Amino acid sequence: MLASELKDTTVAGDRIDQLVAGHRPGHGLARAFYLDPEIYERDLERVFRRHWHCVAHESAIPNANDFEVFRMASEQVIVTRTASGEIHAMLNVCRHRGAEVCTKDKGNARAFVCPYHAWTYGNDGALKAARLMPKDFKREDHGLKKLNVRVVEGLIFISFAAEPLDFSEVERLLRATCGQYGWGSAKIAHRQSYAIDANWKLAVENYVECYHCGPAHPEYSETHALEQPLHLIEELNARMEARTCALGIEVASGNHWQNSTGGKETIHAFRYALYDGVQTGSKDGQALSTLMGRFTDFDGGVTSIHLGGTTFLVCYPDHGMIYRFIPKTAETSEMELIWLVDGKAEEGRDYDLEKLTWLWKVTTDEDKAIIEHTSRGVRSHYFVPGPIAPMEQNELRYINWYLDEISRPA
Structure with a gap:
């Protein structure tokens, strides 16, 4: 790194640390956290490259030699199932000159040939194989960069x-949660x-x-009680x-929601x-598919799971939801939403896809509109974050966790 680049990085780091230190407790994040490209780069470094992320359910690659490419910011990850059934994850970057070695989004292949x-x-x-390389070239030293992988109850984490x-x-x-709902033997329905058009944190x-939920999601609020006062929810x-x-x-x-200081992943x-x-999350509250x-x-x-900062899971007795939040750029x-049903359930017989996903x-759709309204608002130079309401306790916890994470060096 050039001396001038090092100086610029240090200045940016000092400025970001000052913004973190200046955060007003009990309030939302300041404008810069949603717009600043340097803060976004720190997010990638200290949140996305540090924590585990669910990329899919393993039924996305059900057969030997299936693969799919997943994109997060500038990274592309090839997730494969080998002939022996093992699941691997690797960067889609040739170890020679950096070209993408996998040029399809998904498919079935025993090997990937770099087009360059x-x-x-x-x-x-x-x-x-590496054609025309010298005799002392060691192929074993130049495999694709492998990522850490865990598969738990059918969920693929990298x-x-x-x-x-x-x-x-x-x-x-x-x-103890997804396992009770049979996610290990589930399949993707949709x-x-x-x-x-907003920063990932919004x-x-x-x-x-x-x-x-009450003002913005009337359909959800017909069946889910989370918008009610705490004493009613407890009953x-x-x-x-x-x-x-x-x-x-x-x-x-x-509740193991914690920062990474102790070296453990966070989950609640x-x-x-x-x-x-009401039986399940449907239009009329009635069953959508076979029990799991x-x-x-x-x-x-309902069982809800918050994991690693970007992965959120929702378990109903007859279907499940995976929510993935993926950064693209600073703004x-x-x-991605993934609907799960029992592995033996058949569309048209056991569930109606339109009703399942409604x-x-x-x-x-409502959330997308709300988030983008907010994104346009916080772009105002006059935006000042207000106090977090008591019903937003999980947001307040998330903001504090996030600020802890980006304050910790990589």
């Missing part, structure tokens, strides 16, 4: 970190991506609070837990009730 100079890689990332955060606590809690902050939750217990099922909750799983008589996992009947509840992002499509 024909270096050939197996679908486990190993370099198989980490860019050389020494990834401890995942054991996350794994235990996922098995996937849909939403381009968001999208996440919107997701983690339900202060806006509904008690009835929900009694029904779950009567089914002989114990779905765990657990919590349960909340639907209104009495250990559920033999509906308990009128743009993407949300609620979260409607809700996400």
